[in-house]
Amino acid sequence: DIQLTQSPSFLSASVGDRVTITCRASQGISSYLAWYQQKPGKAPKLLIYAASTLQSGVPSRFSGSGSGTEFTLTISSLQPEDFATYYCQQLNSYPPMYTFGQGTKLEIK
Amino acid sequence: QVQLQESGPGLVKPSQTLSLTCTVSGGSISSGSYYWSWIRQPAGKGLEWIGRIYTSGSTNYNPSLKSRVTISVDTSKNQFSLKLSSVTAADTAVYYCARGSMVRGVIITLDFDYWGQGTLVTVSS
Numbered sequence: 001d002i003q004l005t006q007s008p009s010f011l012s013a014s015v016g017d018r019v020t021i022t023c024r025a026s027q028g029i030s031s032y033l034a035w036y037q038q039k040p041g042k043a044p045k046l047l048i049y050a051a052s053t054l055q056s057g058v059p060s061r062f063s064g065s066g067s068g069t070e071f072t073l074t075i076s077s078l079q080p081e082d083f084a085t086y087y088c089q090q091l092n093s094y095p096p097m098y099t100f101g102q103g104t105k106l107e108i109k
Numbered sequence: 110q111v112q113l114q115e116s117g118p119g120l121v122k123p124s125q126t127l128s129l130t131c132t133v134s135g136g137s138i139s140s141g142s143y144y145w146s147w148i149r150q151p152a153g154k155g156l157e158w159i160g161r162i163y164t165s166g167s168t169n170y171n172p173s174l175k176s177r178v179t180i181s182v183d184t185s186k187n188q189f190s191l192k193l194s195s196v197t198a199a200d201t202a203v204y205y206c207a208r209g210s211m212v213r214g215v216i217i218t219l220d221f222d223y224w225g226q227g228t229l230v231t232v233s234s
Contacts, residue, residue, distance in 0.1 A: 043224035044156065049222075095169065100157075100158070103155050
């Protein structure tokens, strides 16, 4: 099974900062990676799919990059509403199984 | 706008079967190339995929839960359901239903684009 490892697990930053979260896959997954944002008590929200495509309605300060085994989610200028937990996710082709990274909690410094 | 809503008991006794239903509105569960999944999240922990179903009835399950999970679909009601048997306290979690997208335009996606709000299921006597 393919494992996803996010780093860091916790991140403290200030409004206006540029932050980057990394997701590493244990095997190559081409560009089949998605990023989600989850706020307390809410369902995850799709931000980025296919590694770098912004989901409709998501602010352009979010961006994704990478392919193969290393991927990044970047927030160019943190806004107060961006403090949340972020997850990466991929789908194993065989047997079909979705896996998520362990999450990165982004907190206000 | 597609919406998903989970429903079912919030409290289940140990060794019993957890049963949840997800009702899809704003679109037919049979239209398009979508898989319909269940995902859970214990308090303060990460996300765990449980399994998925296609409207043909084809299913895939997380190997760690496969022996206890059954997912079914009722296209006439625009619903799909989860049954998890022999539950223990370790199955206490918020359970989400979600739509799994395979392609968006010409881009292969393999993500979850719509989610229910989640429902807390507690396993306790």
